Amino acid sequence: MITTDRMAAVDANAAALGVPRKQLMESSGNAVAREVRAVAEPGAAVALVCGRGNNGGDALVAARFLDEYDVAVHLLGRPESIRTDIARENWAALANADVPTEAVTDSRDFDPAGPDGDAPDVIVDAMLGSGVSGGLREPERTAAAAVNAVDATVIAVDVPSGVDADTGEPTGDSGSTTVRADRVVTFHDEKPGLAALDADVAVADIGIPAAAERYTGPGDILGLDRDPESHKGDNGEVLVVGGGPYTGAPTLSALAALRAGADLVRVACPESVAGAVQGFSPNLIVRALPGDRVGPAHVERVASLAAGADAVVLGPGLGDGDGTREFVGEFLTEYGGRAVVDADALRVVPEVDTDAELVCTPHQGELVGMGGETAADPDERAELVRGFAADLGHTLLVKGAVDVVADGDDVRLNRTGNPGMTVGGTGDVLAGTVGALAAVTDPFRAAAVGAYVVGRAGDAAADANGAGLVATDLPDRLPEATRDE
Numbered sequence: 311m312i313t314t315d316r317m318a319a320v321d322a323n324a325a326a327l328g329v330p331r332k333q334l335m336e337s338s339g340n341a342v343a344r345e346v347r348a349v350a351e352p353g354a355a356v357a358l359v360c361g362r363g364n365n366g367g368d369a370l371v372a373a374r375f376l377d378e379y380d381v382a383v384h385l386l387g388r389p390e391s392i393r394t395d396i397a398r399e400n401w402a403a404l405a406n407a408d409v410p411t412e413a414v415t416d417s418r419d420f421d422p423a424g425p426d427g428d429a430p431d432v433i434v435d436a437m438l439g440s441g442v443s444g445g446l447r448e449p450e451r452t453a454a455a456a457v458n459a460v461d462a463t464v465i466a467v468d469v470p471s472g473v474d475a476d477t478g479e480p481t482g483d484s485g486s487t488t489v490r491a492d493r494v495v496t497f498h499d500e501k502p503g504l505a506a507l508d509a510d511v512a513v514a515d516i517g518i519p520a521a522a523e524r525y526t527g528p529g530d531i532l533g534l535d536r537d538p539e540s541h542k543g544d545n546g547e548v549l550v551v552g553g554g555p556y557t558g559a560p561t562l563s564a565l566a567a568l569r570a571g572a573d574l575v576r577v578a579c580p581e582s583v584a585g586a587v588q589g590f591s592p593n594l595i596v597r598a599l600p601g602d603r604v605g606p607a608h609v610e611r612v613a614s615l616a617a618g619a620d621a622v623v624l625g626p627g628l629g630d631g632d633g634t635r636e637f638v639g640e641f642l643t644e645y646g647g648r649a650v651v652d653a654d655a656l657r658v659v660p661e662v663d664t665d666a667e668l669v670c671t672p673h674q675g676e677l678v679g680m681g682g683e684t685a686a687d688p689d690e691r692a693e694l695v696r697g698f699a700a701d702l703g704h705t706l707l708v709k710g711a712v713d714v715v716a717d718g719d720d721v722r723l724n725r726t727g728n729p730g731m732t733v734g735g736t737g738d739v740l741a742g743t744v745g746a747l748a749a750v751t752d753p754f755r756a757a758a759v760g761a762y763v764v765g766r767a768g769d770a771a772a773d774a775n776g777a778g779l780v781a782t783d784l785p786d787r788l789p790e791a792t793r794d795e
Contacts, residue, residue, distance in 0.1 A: 312499040312523075314440040314475050315533060320498065322529030323522040332396045334516050335364060338497050339371020339400075341514030342467055345495040346432055349463050352378040354431040357422040357462075359453055361471075362387045365439030367397030368467050372434065373409050374400075382430070383411040384420065386437060386449045417449030422460050429460050435489045436467040440475035440501060445482020454489045466491035469501060470509070478506030526715075526724040526762035531792060534751065534759070536571070546572040546749025549619040550742065551612055551641075552626035552653075553579030554603040554634075557586040559627030559653070559738045562781055564594050566742030567623065569788040570763070572749055575742075576619070578612050579627075580604060605633030609640045616641075620749035621648045625655030626738045642666055648748050652741040656680055660702065668704040669753045671741050677708050688712040692721045707744065707757040709737060715761060717754045724758065726765025728772045728779075735781025740764045743788060759792075766791035 312320070325331055346356055356379045360366030366385070373383050383404060385392075392398040404411050414420045423429045435457060437450045446454055454471055457464060469475040472488030475496075480486040493510045498518050504511045522529075536545055548567045552560035560577050564587075567575045576595040577587055584598035597615055599608045616622050622645070628634050638658040642649070646665040656672050660681050674684045674691075682698035685691045692714050699706045700718030708714045713724040744760035751759070764784065770791065771783035 311502050314501060317498065317501070318441060319527075319529030319532055320518060320522045322532060323525070323527030324518045326527045326529070327519055327522055329517060329519060329522075331364070332399075334497075334518065335367050335396055335400070336371055337516035338368040338467075338514065339373075340375055341497065341512075341516060342368055342372035342434060342436075342465070342495055343375035344514075345465050345493060345512060346372070346376060346379065346434065349465070349493065350379070350432050353380065355380040355428065356382070356432045356434065357430040358383045358434040359422065359437055359457060360385050361437040361439075361450065362392045362397065363439065364394050364397055365467055366392075366436045367394065367400050369434050369436030370397065370400035370404060372436075373404055374407065381409060383409060384422070384453075385411065385413045386417065386420075386453055388413055388415060414449060414453070417452035420449070420453050420456055422456060422462070430462050433457050433460060433462045433464045434467060435464055435471050435491060437471040437489070439468045442481055445480065445486035446472045446488070451487050454487050458487075458490050463493070464489065464491045466494045466509070468496050469494065469504065470507065473507065474503055475501035476503050478503030524721075524723055526722055526726070526758050530755070530759050530762055534571070534747075534792065543573050546620045546746055547574040547618065548572045548576070548621050548623060548742070548745045548749055549612075549616050550575065550577045550623045550626065550745070551579075551604065551616075552624070552628050553577070553583045553587060554627065555629035555631065556627030557583045558735060558781075561587050561590045561594070562735050562738040562785070563623050563626045563652075563742030563745070565591060565785045566739040566764075566788060567746040568593055569785040570743040570746035570760075570792065572746040575746075576615060578604075578608075578615055603631050603633060604628055604637050606636045606640055609637060609644065612637075612641055613644055616645060616647060619647070621650065621745045623650045623652065623741050623745035625652040626741055628654050630654045630657075638662075642668075648753065650741050650745045650748060652737060659704065667753050668702075669707060669744055669748060669757050670702070670704055671707045671709065671737065671744060671757075673709040673737070677706070682706075682708075684708070688714070688723055692716065692723060696721045705753040705757050707740075707761055709740070709761075713761040713765070715754065715757045720754055722754075722758045724761040724765060726762055727768050728765075730772045730775075730777060730779035731765075731768040733780055736764070736768065736784060739767075739781055739784045742785075763788060763791040
């Protein structure tokens with residue numbers, strides 16, 4: 311099973327791996343044509359009802375594979391309004407190949423039976439694919455009603471128009487118009503909502519490589535854009551808890567969280583280093599804790615600060631002095647929110663009972679110190695990390711030449727980054743970045759995207775600075791790294 315959002319990400323990742331969307335559309339259209347052949351003999355009349363996006367483009371391709379059928383292609387709208395280049399190219403290919411086509415400019419005049427009134431044997435519904443929200447609008451609403459009125463076998467491309475592929479429910483209210491499909495041909499993997507339909511579902515392999523799902527890529531960034539109507543705080547508030555023996559670590563985490571998109575970042579650190587942390591940037595809000603180390607006496611104050619945050623980054627620069635482990639254990643025992651745990655705080659996680667959702671970010675040595683196992687082979691390591699994440703009940707992001715992200719169910723690998731990122735402080739940048747993302751999305755995705763974008767930022771820094779890369783080169787490169795390619 312794959313959700314529509316994840317499918318969009320995988321599709322984009324496939325393109326980044328060198329499998330162009332045009333090639334995937336060709337394979338999808340071929341699969342649609344195979345489904346037509348499965349239900350109708352050569353010579354049967356087939357009406358393809360096409361929208362102006364890539365879903366319609368799949369059916370435009372299918373028409374070229376159905377030359378032994380009596381094909382009629384109906385485009386809902388003017389050809390110049392086709393929304394993607396590849397769909398537009400396939401429309402032009404049909405015109406050049408003398409395949410019968412019609413541009414439906416007024417949906418009230420649309421009739422799949424055509425001017426002679428003879429109903430087609432098969433109707434291909436390629437008006438709208440997955441990922442559409444809201445009820446059907448014109449011209450699709452009238453066209454869907456017309457399709458439903460014809461006594462024909464209806465094959466939907468990816469999902470029946472008007473149906474939410476994740477739920478099987480109408481995309482609008484319960485009374486919204488939807489296409490009543492007899493068969494659905496969907497691509498790569500079944501969508502969760504299709505099982506709820508009274509239709510036969512076929513899953514077509516269209517050549518998306520396994521790596522498009524297993525490895526992070528530009529598709530994983532999709533959907534993380536800010537809502538243009540958002541207000542201060544809507545894009546996440548992060549609390550970084552750290553410092554004492556070190557000032558740079560919590561500062562790097564906090565600056566990274568800001569550059570990764572958090573609206574507000576507060577740093578809770580000992581008063582002995584609070585001035586130094588504040589001096590790095592006026593964008594940081596520093597909350598000083600009495601003394602020169604974070605300890606059990608600070609649990610109540612930090613818990614109060616954490617109550618107002620969407621995510622906590624716990625551990626950067628804390629050290630392992632007296633009272634640090636006790637503080638981490640007591641805080642996590644009381645805390646029920648979302649936290650990224652890094653550095654010396656990691657050792658406490660396996661022994662603490664917490665209701666918090668944790669993302670732990672160890673390197674392989676720290677993973678072993680927590681009780682996990684590692685291996686040289688990334689795939690073998692991925693399975694070991696998955697098992698350990700399941701035992702812990704938390705998400706793990708294990709840093710390495712190939713990062714491993716696992717939550718006990720899913721595993722993703724990341725191969726952005728470079729050897730220059732072994733320099734001190736890059737892990738603190740990663741923790742802050744994941745913290746900002748965890749404030750606005752689920753822990754597993756936050757970890758996967760965080761690993762990907764920090765690696766991209768590191769690669770850009772290496773291009774600019776070579777072996778002279780330092781951790782402070784990374785935060786300012788995060789905004790570019792988090793943009794869709």
